[in-house]
Amino acid sequence: MTETGGIFRVTDTNSRGYGIIKDNEKIIFAAGAVEGDVCRIEITGEEKNYLTARITDLIEPSPYRVNPDCPYYGECGGCSLRHAAYETEGEIKKRVVSSAFRRFGINAKIGNVLCPSPDFYRNKVSFKVDGPRVGFYRKETNDVVPLDRAPCKTAPAHFSQIANETAATLCSLNINAEEIAIRSSVSGDLSAVISLKGMPDSIAELNRFRENVSSLSVRDTLSKKNVRLFGDGGIRTEAFGLSLFVSDDSFFQVNYEGAEILFRVVSSLFDDMNFDLCADLFCGTGVWGLALAKRFPDKRFYGIDLNKSAINDAIRNAERNGIKNIKFYCGDAAMKTEEGIPSAVIVDPPRAGLHPSMIDVLKDLSPDYLVYISCNPFTLARDAAKMVEFGYRIKCIAPVNLFPRTEHVETVVLMSRGG
Numbered sequence: 001m002t003e004t005g006g007i008f009r010v011t012d013t014n015s016r017g018y019g020i021i022k023d024n025e026k027i028i029f030a031a032g033a034v035e036g037d038v039c040r041i042e043i044t045g046e047e048k049n050y051l052t053a054r055i056t057d058l059i060e061p062s063p064y065r066v067n068p069d070c071p072y073y074g075e076c077g078g079c080s081l082r083h084a085a086y087e088t089e090g091e092i093k094k095r096v097v098s099s100a101f102r103r104f105g106i107n108a109k110i111g112n113v114l115c116p117s118p119d120f121y122r123n124k125v126s127f128k129v130d131g132p133r134v135g136f137y138r139k140e141t142n143d144v145v146p147l148d149r150a151p152c153k154t155a156p157a158h159f160s161q162i163a164n165e166t167a168a169t170l171c172s173l174n175i176n177a178e179e180i181a182i183r184s185s186v187s188g189d190l191s192a193v194i195s196l197k198g199m200p201d202s203i204a205e206l207n208r209f210r211e212n213v214s215s216l217s218v219r220d221t222l223s224k225k226n227v228r229l230f231g232d233g234g235i236r237t238e239a240f241g242l243s244l245f246v247s248d249d250s251f252f253q254v255n256y257e258g259a260e261i262l263f264r265v266v267s268s269l270f271d272d273m274n275f276d277l278c279a280d281l282f283c284g285t286g287v288w289g290l291a292l293a294k295r296f297p298d299k300r301f302y303g304i305d306l307n308k309s310a311i312n313d314a315i316r317n318a319e320r321n322g323i324k325n326i327k328f329y330c331g332d333a334a335m336k337t338e339e340g341i342p343s344a345v346i347v348d349p350p351r352a353g354l355h356p357s358m359i360d361v362l363k364d365l366s367p368d369y370l371v372y373i374s375c376n377p378f379t380l381a382r383d384a385a386k387m388v389e390f391g392y393r394i395k396c397i398a399p400v401n402l403f404p405r406t407e408h409v410e411t412v413v414l415m416s417r418g419g
């Protein structure tokens with residue numbers, strides 16, 4: 001094992017916030033270090049191919065190091081890159097995307113990471129409840145770090161305040177909540193869902209939260225029963241030039257500013273595309289398909305999602321915006337529809353990426369263009385490599401920093417068949 005107490009220069013940073021040190025044959029991951037730091041470290045663990053360490057003495061701080069500016073940083077499992085300058089975070093995430101693709105044999109050019117505002121960006125937060133306080137899980141545990149010193153900086157400050165007030169009131173009513181999820185519209189209307197184990201008799205008491213949020217539902221995680229106390233069970237919001245309703249149960253991009261950037265990237269890929277039918281698979285509330293259908297009224301679109309509530313929202317959102325050239329289907333993204341063979345396909349799957357059966361479906365559909373939107377560079381690169389095997393070419397890889405200060409990065413890839 002490398003001697004504890006050695007002095008090292010950190011040469012790289014990974015997205016989980018570890019500085020990387022190369023020591024002969026060994027790689028050392030130093031928690032809280034950033035490229036350019038010169039530090040004395042103490043080894044904290046040894047795995048087969050690498051060591052872990054912590055900094056004991058920061059001898060020469062890196063020019064890329066900044067004050068994390070959050071009292072929970074290092075403790076809370078949410079953010080991992082608050083000790084790196086925001087521009088450096090963009091560089092780090094670009095390298096993460098690049099190395100994922102290289103790992104699968106793809107040496108394509110990666111675009112610079114497009115970065116929205118670094119703080120207060122989340123429009124939805126799921127707070128864990130810990131007695132009269134809320135917080136987030138401590139790194140790699142299920143213990144809650146309570147937000148008792150300052151609000152969480154990833155969301156507007158009133159999210160933490162409302163969640164803490166709600167937890168304190170629930171506690172005083174002897175109601176044991178597990179989670180309080182709050183989602184905001186662009187204009188600031190809030191919808192909340194309180195998750196509990198069992199439905200309390202005193203549930204009507206929760207009507208007092210009308211002052212804080214415009215919609216409130218209670219979810220019993222044991223019986224899976226949902227009770228809506230007041231409001232619409234979601235938010236009405238504006239995004240991508242659309243007026244949208246998003247139910248509490250439906251997925252929606254958590255960063256409005258970041259999602260607008262993401263949509264501009266996606267939309268620009270269609271500028272020179274020659275297509276007549278476009279499938280929006282894993283469509284959620286239908287946002288990509290709807291915004292594109294509005295932009296291209298003479299083309300046809302269809303969307304598929306497994307989540308019934310999201311598809312109901314998508315259908316209502318098409319009506320609300322007077323968009324007639326799109327249809328929605330509830331089911332597995334691999335399902336057959338009566339729409340015909342799409343010449344363009346958008347896929348926006350969860351982190352696990354595409355199931356092998358979905359890859360087979362794409363191979364059979366063989367669209368001219370495939371737009372792949374992903375929050376996981378590893379599964380994205382793995383699936384893109386499969387499509388390359390089937391003759392697709394990678395035309396563009398564009399990362400967007402949808403989740404600033406965390407380890408996560410969203411990436412859009414355009415692939416085309418043939419040229």
Ligand SMILES: C[S@@+](CC[C@H](N)C(=O)[O-])C[C@H]1O[C@@H](n2cnc3c(N)ncnc32)[C@H](O)[C@@H]1O
Binds near residue numbers: 310
């Ligand atoms: C990352 S979200 C993207 C949603 C949407 N494109 C958006 O940007 O708002 C992934 C979506 O995939 C859906 N989903 C997960 N597994 C699915 C499957 N096997 N078939 C269809 N949809 C699925 C989820 O319900 C969720 O709405």
